[in-house]
Amino acid sequence: MKYVDEDEISHCVSFAALWSANNKRAKGLRASGVGSVSCSWHKLFRPLGTGDLQKGERYSNMDYLFFSSLIGITLLTVVASYDIACQWSRNFWSQATAMPIELKLPDWLNILFKVPKFHLPPHVKSCHGPYSFNYTKGVGRTDGEGMERNWSWLNWAVRSVSVMGPGSREDTIDDLCGFSNWRKTVELGNTLLRKMVLAIPQAMVHSRAFHGFTDGLRGEHEAELRDWDALIKEWERNPLDATVNPFDYPEVEGETMADVMKRISEEDHARGSWCNAGEACSFLAGRMDIEVDQLNVALEAKRRNKTTIQATELQHKRTLLLGKIAKLQDDPPLPAADNSRPERIKILLPSSLPAAACETEDLRQAQVGDALRELRSNLRTRTFAHQFKRKNMGGQGMWTKSRTLLDGIEDGIRVAAACYRAGWAGLLALRGPGEWQTVLQELRQEDIKGINEQAMNDEEKEDNRKARLLAGLTGDGSEDVDEYGEAVELTVLYNLETGEGRRVASWLWYAATGPTEVDSDGKLHADIHIEWSKARARADRWREELILLEEEMRRSVEFCEWKAKWWEERMEVRVDVAPELAEGLNAFALEQIHRERQWAEVWSRKWQPIRLRAALVLRDHVADIDDESFLPIEVDLEEDRREEYEYDDFNEEED
Numbered sequence: 001m002k003y004v005d006e007d008e009i010s011h012c013v014s015f016a017a018l019w020s021a022n023n024k025r026a027k028g029l030r031a032s033g034v035g036s037v038s039c040s041w042h043k044l045f046r047p048l049g050t051g052d053l054q055k056g057e058r059y060s061n062m063d064y065l066f067f068s069s070l071i072g073i074t075l076l077t078v079v080a081s082y083d084i085a086c087q088w089s090r091n092f093w094s095q096a097t098a099m100p101i102e103l104k105l106p107d108w109l110n111i112l113f114k115v116p117k118f119h120l121p122p123h124v125k126s127c128h129g130p131y132s133f134n135y136t137k138g139v140g141r142t143d144g145e146g147m148e149r150n151w152s153w154l155n156w157a158v159r160s161v162s163v164m165g166p167g168s169r170e171d172t173i174d175d176l177c178g179f180s181n182w183r184k185t186v187e188l189g190n191t192l193l194r195k196m197v198l199a200i201p202q203a204m205v206h207s208r209a210f211h212g213f214t215d216g217l218r219g220e221h222e223a224e225l226r227d228w229d230a231l232i233k234e235w236e237r238n239p240l241d242a243t244v245n246p247f248d249y250p251e252v253e254g255e256t257m258a259d260v261m262k263r264i265s266e267e268d269h270a271r272g273s274w275c276n277a278g279e280a281c282s283f284l285a286g287r288m289d290i291e292v293d294q295l296n297v298a299l300e301a302k303r304r305n306k307t308t309i310q311a312t313e314l315q316h317k318r319t320l321l322l323g324k325i326a327k328l329q330d331d332p333p334l335p336a337a338d339n340s341r342p343e344r345i346k347i348l349l350p351s352s353l354p355a356a357a358c359e360t361e362d363l364r365q366a367q368v369g370d371a372l373r374e375l376r377s378n379l380r381t382r383t384f385a386h387q388f389k390r391k392n393m394g395g396q397g398m399w400t401k402s403r404t405l406l407d408g409i410e411d412g413i414r415v416a417a418a419c420y421r422a423g424w425a426g427l428l429a430l431r432g433p434g435e436w437q438t439v440l441q442e443l444r445q446e447d448i449k450g451i452n453e454q455a456m457n458d459e460e461k462e463d464n465r466k467a468r469l470l471a472g473l474t475g476d477g478s479e480d481v482d483e484y485g486e487a488v489e490l491t492v493l494y495n496l497e498t499g500e501g502r503r504v505a506s507w508l509w510y511a512a513t514g515p516t517e518v519d520s521d522g523k524l525h526a527d528i529h530i531e532w533s534k535a536r537a538r539a540d541r542w543r544e545e546l547i548l549l550e551e552e553m554r555r556s557v558e559f560c561e562w563k564a565k566w567w568e569e570r571m572e573v574r575v576d577v578a579p580e581l582a583e584g585l586n587a588f589a590l591e592q593i594h595r596e597r598q599w600a601e602v603w604s605r606k607w608q609p610i611r612l613r614a615a616l617v618l619r620d621h622v623a624d625i626d627d628e629s630f631l632p633i634e635v636d637l638e639e640d641r642r643e644e645y646e647y648d649d650f651n652e653e654e655d
Contacts, residue, residue, distance in 0.1 A: 030052070030166060031052035031053060031054065032053050032054065033052075033053040034050065034051070034052060034053065034173065035050070035051055035052075035053050035061050035062055035065050036049055036050040036051075036065070036147065036150070036177075037049030037050070037065050037066055037069040037147075038146050038147050038150055039146065040079070040081050040142050040143075040144050040146045040147075041142060041146075041548070041552075042146075042184060042188075043146040043149055043150060043184060044180075044181045044184055044185075045150065045177040045178075045180065045181055046069035047069065047071075048065075048068040048069055048071060049065055049066075049068060049069035050065070050173065050174075050177060051064070051065050051068075059088060059091075059095065060095075062082075062088070063092075063095050063096075063099070064099070064103070066080070067096070067099050067103040067105065068103060070105065071102070071103070074106075075109065076108060076109070076110060077109075077110045077111075077112065077138075078109065078110070078111050078112070079111075079112045079114055079136070079138075079139055079142075080111055080112065080113050080114070081114050081115070081116050081133075081142075081144030081145075081146075081147075082113070082114075082115070082116075083115060083116055083119040084115075085113040085114055085115050085131055086113075086115065086123060086127045086131055088113070089113035092111070092113070112136065113131065114131050114132070114133055114136060114139075114144055115127065115131040115132070115144070116133075116143060116144035116145045116148070117132075117133055117134070117143040117144060117145065118143070118145050118148070119145075120132060125248075128248070129235075129239060129245040129247050129248050130239040130240045130245075132247075134247075134534075134537055134538075134541065135235075135239070135247050135537050136236075136239075137236045137540070137544075138544060139541070139544065140541055140542075140544040140545035140547070140548045140549075141199070141541055141542065141544075141545040150180065153180060154173075154176060154177075154180075157172065157173075157176055160172070161173060188556060188603070189599075189602060189603045189606050189607070192549055192552055192553055192556070192607070193606060193607060193610060195545070195549055196546075196549045196550075196553075196607075196610045196611075196614060197610065199542060199545045199546050199549060199614075200546065200610070200613055200614055200617055202542045202545075203539075203542040203543050203545065203546050203617055204617060206535070206538045206539040206542050207539045207542070207543065209535060209538075209539070210535045210536055210538070210539040212507070213531075213532055213535050214532070216439065217528075217532065224529075225532075228246065228529060228532060228533060231244060231246050231533075232246050232533055232536065232537075246529070246530065246533040247530060247533050247534055247537065248530070290321070290324050290325060291422060292415070292419055293321050293324065294321065295415060295418040295419060295422065296317070296415055297314070297317050297318060297321055298418075299411070299414055299415060299418065300313075300314050300317065301314060364423050364426040364427050364430060365423075365427065367419065367422075367423035367426075368420055368423035368424055368427060368440055370419075371416050371417075371419035371420035371423055372416075372420055372440075372508060374412070374416040374419070375413065375416035375417060375420060375448070375508065376508065378409055378412040378413045378416055379413065379448070379449070379450045380450070381409055381412075382406070382409045382410070382413065382450060383450040385406055385409060386406075413448065417443060417448055420443050421443055424440060424442065424443065427440070441507055443508070447506045447507060447508055448506070448508075449506050543618070546614050546617060546618055547618065549614070550611060550614050550615070550618070553603070553607050553611060556603060557600050557603055557604050557607075560596045560597065560599045560600035560603070561596070561597070561600050563592075563596045564592075564593045564596040564597045564600070567589045567590075567592045567593045567596070568589070568593060570589055571585070571586050571589045571590075
């Protein structure tokens with residue numbers, strides 16, 4: 001009770017736990033709540049890890065519970081997951097000196113402090129990288145939210161235990177925690193099997209995505225890849241002291257919304273230029289410029305429900321385009337065409353003819369590269385514009401004005417995509433199918449997404465369908481078309497934490513377009529660097545998940561065999577007892593032996609096929625995982641707060 005009156009100070013955001021510790025009304029109460037420690041990997045309550053809180057979730061209470069739960073552990077590394085780990089860890093080691101001698105931690109123990117994935121986004125930005133499970137080596141796909149899942153189950157007993165006497169209350173909580181642990185132990189065969197079934201395809205997908213990303217950059221940027229790899233290894237050694245966070249998107253500086261609008265206007269103006277036909281290169285370039293203008297006009301013509309002004313502007317653009325096409329009549333004449341639709345006139349570029357009629361595809365290659373870089377630039381701008389709008393714009397007026405800018409950005413994305421498709425079709429006509437298509441792929445609608453966007457998965461699409469039905473719309477998404485009549489690909493804009501482990505970047509972000517995809521100082525764009533680092537982390541975490549699950553399965557079977565032998569040895573210990581008692585003791589021991597060996601047999605048979613499959617995957621990709629000789633455990637701490645979010649206890653899915 002001597003620590004009850006100390007204030008808990010936060011150096012991050014305003015945490016509910018610290019506010020509760022400073023303001024919770026505890027007068028006349030034996031305990032204001034319950035604190036507990038559990039294993040993040042198994043979601044099991046730790047022994048000696050549950051106790052009363054006198055006044056909210058105070059550091060002193062949680063320190064004592066944490067140290068008590070580690071009694072008897074002989075490990076080199078422990079990962080501690082706590083929703084306020086950034087604050088709790090600041091004075092952790094100084095508080096450790098005040099613990100009783102029996103709770104002292106060994107000198108060799110290394111503790112890594114992390115914040116659960118669901119709780120991390122509200123923290124300040126400086127906490128996102130160092131305290132993220134996504135970027136911590138060796139933890140696999142652990143999310144750190146195991147304690148929350150335990151509370152979601154225990155909270156049903158709050159009303160009952162809160163009115164019990166001290167003895168009954170403690171016994172009831174102990175029984176509930178024990179039953180929870182027993183239930184998870186019995187279900188271990190199914191739990192590990194489900195996790196392994198999920199981990200194998202994810203490990204393959206993210207490993208291939210990362211290697212494809214790396215191969216696309218290696219040709220022109222081998223030295224930078226080595227620098228990035230060294231930077232990540234330095235980060236993994238000590239993320240809190242690292243000078244650079246390789247996973248952190250820098251703040252956009254020097255480019256305001258007005259700057260973006262000015263740049264887009266200048267690009268639109270430049271796009272309208274054209275060159276006269278002359279030499280072969282100028283001849284082709286001039287016709288390719290007209291092809292771009294045709295794509296612009298065709299896009300505008302597809303707009304539905306045009307106003308009178310928009311229809312007039314479209315007709316004016318068609319007149320200008322027809323004039324440009326007419327100037328080509330001094331060159332090889334164009335066939336007669338419908339002058340009312342100049343965007344449909346065939347201008348007979350060499351790639352529109354049989355492949356044998358053309359000897360070079362350099363201009364088409366350049367067109368595809370320029371279109372891809374333009375598409376990336378517009379997608380970056382869209383991401384920045386959406387983030388800026390969410391953070392800074394409020395009120396209907398400002399949102400309406402921002403819609404004009406966003407529409408312009410979307411138009412730029414559509415034109416760039418159309419230019420790429422036209423250039424890609426030209427290359428296909430000139431080259432035919434081949435290895436080049438593995439780098440410059442056919443652009444599908446679902447590929448057009450920002451570097452931190454992801455197409456909705458089946459579960460998210462189902463939620464969207466239900467929401468549409470509630471809103472009175474059709475559930476099949478038939479209204480999901482834009483003003484041009486094109487289907488809208490539903491995407492989710494992810495932040496750095498939630499859902500990060502399953503995201504796969506679109507191929508267009510790592511397709512090689514030549515050495516010009518660099519900043520003014522010759523370096524690759526920062527967002528390409530960051531996405532490569534995050535793709536590496538995703539691949540590593542899923543491979544680690546496979547390693548941890550395989551080792552967990554092996555240890556589970558071995559433990560059951562050892563425990564059965566342990567019970568056999570116990571049968572011979574007590575020899576000076578009555579025959580009746582000896583018979584009962586032996587019967588109990590035989591029951592335990594039978595259960596342990598039955599578990600070992602059932603689990604081995606159930607896991608054997610999936611373990612063989614996992615071994616094949618690991619054999620191909622585990623060679624580049626260095627220093628995996630130790631397997632850390634993760635524990636997380638949390639106070640029983642009834643307003644916390646509810647989690648599925650045994651069938652959870654990690655982000």
